[in-house]
Amino acid sequence: MSQGHHNLENKMILRNIRLVIVGYFLVLCLTIPVRALGNSDLDNPKIIEAFVDGLVIPLMKNHQSPSGTVSIVKAGKLIFSKGYGFQNIEKNIGVEADKTLFRTGSVSKLLTWVSVMQMVEQGKLDLDGDVNAYLKTFQIKDTFPGQPITMRHIMTHTAGFEDGSVGYLISDDPARIMPLAHSMKRYQPERVNPPGKQAAYSNYGAALAGLIVANLSGVEFADYVQKNILDVLGMESSSFEEPLPRHMSENAAVAYAREGGAYIAKPFEIISNFAPAGALSATSTDMVKFAQAILNGGEYKGARILEAETVKQMLSHNFSQDDRLMGLALGFYEVERNGLRLMGHEGDTHYFHSDLVIDKKNEIALFVSFSAAGGYTVRSAFTGSFYDVFYPAVIEKITAPTDFGDRSGKYAGNYLLWRSSFSKIDKAMGILGGAISVQPTADNTLVVDLWGKASHYVEIDNNLFRKVDGPEKIAFQENDHGEIIGFIMDSYPAMSTYKAPFYRASGYQNSLLGLSILVFIGVMLRLAYRWDGFRALSGEEKKAAKASVIAAGVNLAALSLLGVVLVTVGDKMFSEIQVLFKVWLIMPFLVVLAGIYHMYQMVLVWKIGLYNGIWTRIRYSLITFSAMFMAWFYYFWNLLGFHYFS
Incomplete structure (x- = not known):
């Protein structure tokens, strides 16, 4: 099923359930005696309408969905x-x-x-x-x-x-x-x-x-x-x-x-x-x-x-x-x-x-x-609620194997959908996240954080797990060497996942991105604070200092302009690549050139012993690292070049 669109938080789910229960029984109590329902009640139009009204109306109101339709x-x-x-x-x-x-x-x-x-x-x-x-x-x-x-x-x-x-x-x-x-x-x-x-x-x-x-x-x-x-x-x-x-x-x-x-x-x-x-x-x-x-x-x-x-x-x-x-x-x-x-x-x-x-x-x-x-939430709640009321089933209670901790580590990691872009700028949407986190717990379960909604799963067979409080299952894929390479969720049968390398994790990249931004800001603040000292520099040291200013300025300008462009074009990008964004794509090339130039200057700094003290040279190297990380960052997310369908 098409998926767009999975971010349902736990508190919202709990609130929805309360609203459904209250709305359903308020309406139902006006028409029939309160009792457990079953599939035979589908022959009673009043019961069906009471159920649908009690489910849909509160959800539409609370999730701001202005229109809906239901036929059964x-x-x-x-x-x-x-x-x-x-x-x-x-x-x-x-x-x-x-x-x-x-x-x-x-x-x-x-x-x-x-x-x-x-x-x-x-x-x-x-x-x-x-x-x-x-x-x-x-x-x-x-x-x-x-x-x-x-x-x-x-x-x-x-x-x-x-x-x-x-x-x-x-x-x-x-x-x-x-x-x-x-x-x-x-x-x-x-x-x-x-x-x-x-x-x-x-x-x-x-x-x-x-x-x-x-x-x-x-x-x-x-x-x-x-x-x-x-x-x-x-x-x-x-x-x-x-x-x-x-x-x-x-x-x-x-x-x-x-x-x-x-x-x-x-x-x-x-x-x-x-x-x-x-x-x-x-x-x-x-x-x-x-x-x-x-x-x-x-x-x-x-x-x-x-x-x-x-x-x-x-x-x-x-x-x-x-x-x-x-x-x-x-x-x-x-x-x-x-x-x-x-x-x-x-x-x-x-x-x-x-x-x-x-x-x-x-x-x-x-x-x-x-x-x-908000219609996504209403749609997603309907079928499950319908079957829970008219075709209920008892969820078998399961307990975690006591020895699961011995093998739980192999499942840990971040997983990504194969339903992703690998060659075009669509890949850059992954900067905002999208990885599914799987981590073992002390109580011999796996906690799976599915786009902001965490659930605990218990091992029920080899590489097969079931949700502790529900019927949903996930099955992990294993290669010939016994290594876990991905998993599939029974609720999303057309979307298998693969285990992501460490550098693909948004937390890892965002930490380096944040560090790099701080380094660049520090360069510009130092320039402002020590302007007279910068002007007094000469020769190779002046060139090296200029390289840092250029690298910091270009990177901060690229990120700032990207923010302005995205705010300006908004969701128009989904229907057509906007001219402003096409122009901005020149900036990553400048970032790469600035990074290469700074790396060249770093070699000179160490080779001919520019600046006084090793810590000054290490600080300079940190700027080089930040500049080259940003070049890699744009390359990795397909923002270096014009990777879109013209």
Whole structure:
């Protein structure tokens, strides 16, 4: 599932739970006697509405999500459908589940995968054949000779592509829309892993699959889906077209961001250059029509989009980094919830957060979508809360092995997602953090700090751990030498991790960055305090002193200007690399030149004995170290050079 977007703090979670419990029971007590609920209560519309209202309304209010939609089907029947909040705040238009369109984000991919399987049914596509055979205007790079990427790799997110998005994935300018073939050629990422080895979620892979559907069908992707899926299923309020047709745009939920204590309307998000990966707009009632077709073996109300055997193939387990965990079917995520195997996909744009869930065993499907940043929290809480109430399960209590401390050290470290950029400036977002910390504890558990949310895990099998107070599992990967090289979380089956080297840890780099900044500030303060002494210098000592001033000045200027540029351009960088930033990219080159010049002067300082006293020379060397660290820093984060798609 698309992931954008995982920073849920413990205090917020606890507060959410309290709000859910209070809201749910206040409403429920007005309608039915208080008692434990179960799946039979899904036949009572009042109970369902009481539950959803009690969950959604408080969460939306407290997390500032202005609009939402929920639709649930069971055994072929729509048992709940309701809109929440406002489609348009300024015009005071409320959300209607069967009328208001939401951006589904990566849930769109499920329709792309169905389109792919339609090509398979028609004999036009081999899931295990080289995808280059289906591309007309360009080819995927042969980075790993003899190991071509197949459609099965793409559908299980194991193609091995690096990730990327800065400057091109989502835009607000329709003029930047280009043919899908052009964008796939232009924005082709590097291959960083052999296919089939590591799960790394890829928007590019899904968009490439849509291009292949267009090539094989002879029809533009959006038109193909419209004719062969949306029209067939009667999804009359759904479209991949961007911008939306006028009759649909009037019913689209406005994108909002919370700024300065108010909801500020944002432009319609354009994802057309990667349309198969996330461009669908739809009502929640339309989305559960699609879900019902999957539940029913490809058929909905007499209309068929796939043969039953093909659907069975799509929903079968296809890949997992560890067979003891859930993984990936063909495009669908597998998630275990209270002992049940759920299928589906989450989706996130900048302003909308959605989830489609299919429960084959209980013939249930649901779709939810909520807007603004707070919508992520509401979306993320829904499915788990639904199953905890209507399909509860007892969490087996486990105890940590008493001898775990003997082997716990090998798991310690910082881990990073393979779903990352390695060759473009997107990598620089890692400066802010993003590593997952794993550390052993004195009570024979592992504490896993997942983006600010720490949880304790207990060993239950070789390299397999379960959360102390929940069912979530993680499985560590081991190389042939018995060394831990990564892990996979069952809640994120398309995002395996690798163990990061020590220098990649943000704490290590930030410490050196902070030290370097202090050194540079010290140089400039010393210059101001001893200006007359600086002016009195001559010869080689004057050159050496100037080198320090230049190195400090250039580095402080580079960092200061970067801050100004980022504040000025804001989130526009995500839709297009801004001119100001392109100009700033000259600064790291100056940093490198200043560092090299200072290193040359340092050699002279030691060689010919400039300055009086060894401590003065050591201080000078510290400035050199700081200058060269900054040069390496910009190089490491792909900020030395113009590493972006033009």
